[in-house]
Amino acid sequence: MRARRRLSAAAGALILAVTGCATPDSRLDAARQHLSGRGPITYVQASDVAGAATKQVIETWNLRHPDQRVTLRQFSDVDELHDNLVRHFKAEDANYDVLGADIVTIAEYAAHRWLQPFEGDYTFDTSPLLEQTVTTARYQGTLYAAPFMTDAGLLYYRKDLVPRPPRTWKELLKYCEIARERRMGCYAGQFAKYEGLTVNVAEAVAAAGGSFVKADGTTPSADTPAVRKGLSLLVDAYRAGDIPQEAITYQEEDSRQAFEAGKLLFLRNWSYVYPLAESDGGSVVKGKFGVAMLPGVDGPGRAVLGGQDNAVNVYSKRKATARDFLIYLQSPDVQRKLLIEQGQPPVVKSLYRDKSLLDDPALGYLGALERSIATAAERPVTPFYPAVTQAISENAYAAIKGEKPVDKAVEDIQAAILAATSEQ
Secondary structure: OOOOOOOOHHHHHHHHOOOOOOOHHHHHHHHOOOOOOOOOEEEEEEOOOOOHHHHHHHHHHHHHOOOOOEEEEEEOOHHHHHHHHHHHHHOOOOOOOEEEEEHHHHHHHHHOOOEOOOEOOEOOOOOOEOHHHHHHOEEOOEEOOEEEEEEEOEEEEEOOOOOOOOOEHHHHHHHHHHHHHOOOEEEEOOOOOOHHHHHHHHHHHHHOOOOOEOOOOOOEOOOOHHHHHHHHHHHHHHHHOOOOHHHHHOOHHHHHHHHHOOOEEEEEEOOOHHHHHHHOOOOOOOOOEEEEOOEEOOOEOOOEEEEEEEEEEOOOOOHHHHHHHHHHHOOHHHHHHHHHHHOOOOOEHHHHHOHHHHOOHHHOOHHHHHHHHHOOEOOOOOOOHHHHHHHHHHHHHHHHOOOOOHHHHHHHHHHHHHHHHHOO
């Protein structure tokens, strides 16, 4: 799932108000109520997630369950969805039953006890799902959501120009001589000052063995040699020209278009790029590129997970229908349809072994994607994510541009995360 948007400053302000209108006791009471409730439900999503295939899947459900119809409500982007959900949660509003949530927001909603936990008799079987996707749906050991779609960073490379994809960052930089000889950029990701930069920096830091927040979700872990090393990989490459100057403005589409135009030897991006680069009329790299895991420090690197999980509003009065609908969305037939018709990477393990899918030229990335997901890292899992990602992107951007030394950038990230997570 693309990281085109960040949670807004308004969202950050909302997240820091950990106490809402409801008391913790009232939320615990709500979690015990309406577990067998059935009837029509409302499903809310950001509009860039729910494509035509999603709407067809919902219509199929409605035909099969005329007394438990699903109404889809869409919001323009993740910021609008997030802020609207928070207002509804604080009002203990039961009108939203199922919510589609970016994986980075699960910790926030779960920490407030706004999500119905999947435990006891109210649960579902996670064994058919990719293990890493289930991890994104847990908070403090409890399952609060149902994986729906996933993604992970991939390395696109010009297989007509390099003999094999690089396994390490050092190998990648050696190939940059080929790019210089051909007057093309060597490597680009998404380095504009937005959520995509947090993703790219988190991948570099994970490759170096670092992290920004500890497992408790509140203790910063940024001021370490591993984080400095990871950030320095990008800073040094930009200073040396191995990351071209214009890449500091790139978001997903900018970098994709540069790669398709033959301006880059290597590109870090999401899986959606593959079918476009093979089919776009203006793509000069058709049949000339391959896809692999991101390079690391001593071997293959660690991509960052993207995607969406679905959850049940703790105040919903129709939780049995809501759970059945989430299970339906995870079914292999639905996940296959969303992959083929909507390019939505599935969360079901068996589909990554399906020969008919692996042989589909438009899905040539599936093998690399499965490997990348298996070793992927999460973005910081914290109820204070908006403030954390802002601290990472702003300071990393300054470091890459040469406006701030790496040591100072890391210190400032640590201090900003500490300040944000202390406001409880």
